């Protein structure tokens with residue numbers, strides 16, 4: 427059985443805890459019945475002791491598996507991770523979503539994607555990564571009575587994501603604590619207007635509007651000053667023709683969106699200016715988590 431889940435970029439500037447989209451960069455796990463419990467890791471985090479000794483995927487999988495099954499079985503888990511850890515590309519959401527999906531799949535129980543999303547919400551309270559991780563595409567999401575209410579739009583093939591992944595992580599938990607407790611009415615109004623405009627721009631495919639609509643006053647400046655080079659990355663991406671360039675989730679990745687024809691020039695420029703960071707160009711993902719039995 428094979429589960430594949432995409433990376434996600436949340437917030438998209440002003441849409442704090444609300445907007446997110448899925449990128450064609452994946453974590454994959456193959457699970458096989460086995461005589462003993464065993465784990466193999468390839469790719470991101472392969473040498474990280476946390477993933478070997480205290481793996482969040484295995485813990486969540488076990489929570490669900492023990493509730494769903496009355497059999498005592500052991501498994502071999504073969505992970506191939508392309509989503510970097512704590513870089514703002516939704517690695518924790520990918521783990522949560524794929525672990526829950528795996529526990530159902532290994533028991534042969536079909537799980538509706540809406541149910542999967544709401545189960546994932548118990549592990550990550552903000553819905554902006556888990557929604558695109560499950561559904562794919564661009565999503566606007568809110569939580570009401572422990573349920574995610576969302577609207578999805580498929581991303582067109584004419585656009586690409588260009589991501590700049592720094593060599594240092596930022597923990598989402600700590601980055602959330604770094605934000606102010608209170609905001610001025612001006613900042614709140616700024617974000618409501620820009621987030622609404624951004625959503626309308628995605629829905630109507632008015633891509634030229636993104637540069638203005640993706641501005642934010644609520645989280646980026648507080649987080650990016652911990653890694654001031656990120657301001658230069660953002661400026662370089664926009665100067666090279668990106669439609670928008672925003673801190674991906676809580677960072678440290680900078681996400682930019684561009685027309686296909688502009689993406690390779692933007693990638694080249696970013697690689698030249700920031701040789702110590704990883705720069706990737708990817709399509710968007712519209713299918714979300716996939717399960718192969």
Ligand SMILES: Nc1ncnc2c1ncn2[C@@H]1O[C@H](COP(=O)(O)OP(=O)(O)O)[C@@H](O)[C@H]1O
Nearest residue numbers: 482483507511512513514515516517518597598
């Ligand atoms: N492939 C993985 N396997 C197991 N746990 C993971 C994996 N990727 C991330 N995690 C867990 O998620 C944490 C990172 O979460 P977080 O700081 O929210 O980063 P991100 O911005 O990438 O979502 C890691 O410290 C680890 O506990």
Ligand SMILES: N[C@@H](CCOP(=O)(O)O)C(=O)O
Nearest residue numbers: 436443514515516598675676
């Ligand atoms: N809205 C959240 C998004 C966190 O995304 P991640 O990919 O950094 O986990 C936030 O901004 O805290």
